[in-house]
Amino acid sequence: MKVVYTPAHLLHDPQVEFETSVAHSPFEHIGRAERIRETLQADPRFEFLAPTEWGTAPIEAVHHPGLVKFLSEGFRLYTAEHPDVSHVVPDVFYRPALRDKMSAGREPQSINGRVGYWCFETTTPLTEGTYQAARGAVDTALTTAQLVLDGEGAAYGLCRPPGHHATSDLYGGYCFFNNAAIAAHHIAATTGTKVTILDVDYHHGNGSQQIFYDRDDVQYVSLHGDPARAYPYSIGFADETGTGRGLGCTTNYPMPVRADDDAYISALGDACEKIAAFGPSTLVVSLGLDTFITDPISDLAVTTDGMRRSGAVVRQLGLPTVVLQEGGYDVNALGRNVQAWLDGLGA
Numbered sequence: 001m002k003v004v005y006t007p008a009h010l011l012h013d014p015q016v017e018f019e020t021s022v023a024h025s026p027f028e029h030i031g032r033a034e035r036i037r038e039t040l041q042a043d044p045r046f047e048f049l050a051p052t053e054w055g056t057a058p059i060e061a062v063h064h065p066g067l068v069k070f071l072s073e074g075f076r077l078y079t080a081e082h083p084d085v086s087h088v089v090p091d092v093f094y095r096p097a098l099r100d101k102m103s104a105g106r107e108p109q110s111i112n113g114r115v116g117y118w119c120f121e122t123t124t125p126l127t128e129g130t131y132q133a134a135r136g137a138v139d140t141a142l143t144t145a146q147l148v149l150d151g152e153g154a155a156y157g158l159c160r161p162p163g164h165h166a167t168s169d170l171y172g173g174y175c176f177f178n179n180a181a182i183a184a185h186h187i188a189a190t191t192g193t194k195v196t197i198l199d200v201d202y203h204h205g206n207g208s209q210q211i212f213y214d215r216d217d218v219q220y221v222s223l224h225g226d227p228a229r230a231y232p233y234s235i236g237f238a239d240e241t242g243t244g245r246g247l248g249c250t251t252n253y254p255m256p257v258r259a260d261d262d263a264y265i266s267a268l269g270d271a272c273e274k275i276a277a278f279g280p281s282t283l284v285v286s287l288g289l290d291t292f293i294t295d296p297i298s299d300l301a302v303t304t305d306g307m308r309r310s311g312a313v314v315r316q317l318g319l320p321t322v323v324l325q326e327g328g329y330d331v332n333a334l335g336r337n338v339q340a341w342l343d344g345l346g347a
Contacts, residue, residue, distance in 0.1 A: 001347040002155045003046045004144045008136025009033050009160035011129025016087055018122040026123075027297055027329045028174040033160040036325065039335025045347050046156075051136065051143035059138055061189065062182050062211060064169045066107060070118045071134065071176055075126045077111045087125035090116035120172040130161075134176035137161055141179035145187055145322045148282060154321040154345055156287075156338075157183075162326040164205030164286045165232065173203065173232060180286045180324050181211045187322075188217045193281035196221060196319075198271065200310065201288020201326040202298040204236030204252070208286065214244040219251075219278045221271045223264070223291075225298060226254035249278070255291075257299050261306030264291065268313050275317060283319040289328030289337040296329050307337045311344025321345065 010030050017026040040046040056068055078088045093116040099105050107117050115126075137159040144157030157179070164180055165173025184195045197212070199205040199222040212218040227236040242250040251274050253267045275283065289295075291302040302310075314321065323342065328334045339347075 001046055001342060002147055002152060003040055003048050003158060004051050004140045004147070004155065005037055005048055005158040006051050006136040006140055009133050011136075012127055012133035012161055013129065014087060014125050014127055017125065018089055028161070028327075030160075031331050032328065032334055033158055033325070035331050035335045036158055036338050039339050043339060049143070051139035054139050054142045058142055058182050058186050059177055062168065062178060062185050063166070067118050067169055067171065070114055071126070071131045071171065074111070074115060074118075075128055075130065078115065078126070081111060087127060088115060089122050089125050090119050092116045093120065118170060120170045124172050124174050124176070130176060134161055137163065137179050138177050138182055141183040141322075141324050142186055144324065145183040145284070148320045148322050149187065149191070152320070154323065154347075156323045156342055157325065159325045162288075163324075164199060164201060164208045164326050165203070167207040167210045170207075173206075174327070175207065178207045178211060180205070180284050180326075181208050183322055183324065184212070184218050184284045187282050187284070191281060194219070194279060195282050195284060196275050196278055196280040197284045197286060198275065198314065199224070199286040199288070199326075200268070200291065201286055202290035202295065202300060203231050203288065203327060205286055205326075206232045206235040209235065209240065209250055212246065213242055213250060214246040216245040216249055219249045219275065219280060221251045221274055223253040223255060223267055223271060225300065226256065228254070229257070230299075255300060258301045260301045261303055261309060264300065264302050264306055265309050265313060268310055272313055272317055280319065283314070283317060283321045285314065285321060285323045286326045287323050287338070287341060288326035289334055289341070292328065292330050292333055292337055294330050294333065298329075304333065304337055304340050308340040308344040311341040313344075315345050
């Protein structure tokens with residue numbers, strides 16, 4: 001199986017994140033992707049390729065150009081005013097309710113205000129190399145998608161930073177650009193066919209759902225921790241099924257605490273039936289491995305064998321498959337879990 005990887009991800013190297021009202025070492029760090037790389041490079045079934053550059057047009061087909069502009073210059077402008085800062089996080093978040101009964105809000109002029117206008121939470125700091133790393137992750141996703149469009153049965157993009165929490169207008173949840181959404185839109189737009197995003201990350205891909213919620217050419221199917229207890233808390237419920245032309249094209253499977261291999265595989269099998277009924281030409285998998293039993297920020301109980309079984313269930317769909325890395329924070333197990341999932345898929 002071909003693997004697309006770029007060392008550009010090393011440029012996004014946060015040393016701290018702000019979560020549960022404290023500052024601590026980040027769960028999302030360069031060691032995650034490097035552990036995956038080391039594991040797959042040691043397996044002769046995997047062939048590593050560098051991504052090609054795609055520019056910003058595919059990003060702006062999914063994201064607001066203002067978000068792209070902010071991420072390209074935000075760190076530089078912020079540190080010009082605050083030179084001792086190495087990690088940029090919002091002080092104030094724009095919320096529409098702040099302007100209740102008034103005109104719609106506009107992007108603030110102050111760089112302090114701009115951060116909270118484009119970001120929705122505090123765990124996702126901008127660092128000096130974040131924009132370049134995020135662009136590299138998009139190039140990785142699009143190159144992986146193109147490999148599949150050109151005839152590969154499946155290919156894996158080792159994307160970092162991850163992407164599925166980024167909405168059309170906002171970054172957050174460790175995500176800056178939505179790699180899977182950009183790839184799915186590219187496939188749908190260039191082929192005129194239907195595409196499915198299957199999101200198996202523990203945390204619901206709120207950004208992917210938002211981007212395609214009113215579209216009928218891209219289906220979104222997600223298995224994740226129940227948002228009654230799990231990030232991002234306000235989205236990912238079973239009654240969210242799409243709107244307008246997209247009604248019925250979103251399906252969510254909120255999973256209970258400590259759901260094990262059998263429970264997970266059962267839900268995944270049902271999800272694959274929904275995918276087959278939709279009839280996509282191509283499958284994009286948002287591959288989060290934070291469903292693992294010892295993941296430090298999740299509470300499901302899927303084992304490495306469950307990862308392999310999951311890949312095998314997806315393989316039965318018989319679809320050209322683009323696999324893009326999302327979460328997974330038990331770094332010691334992450335490489336072998338990715339390897340197992342891809343083994344089940346038929347690597």
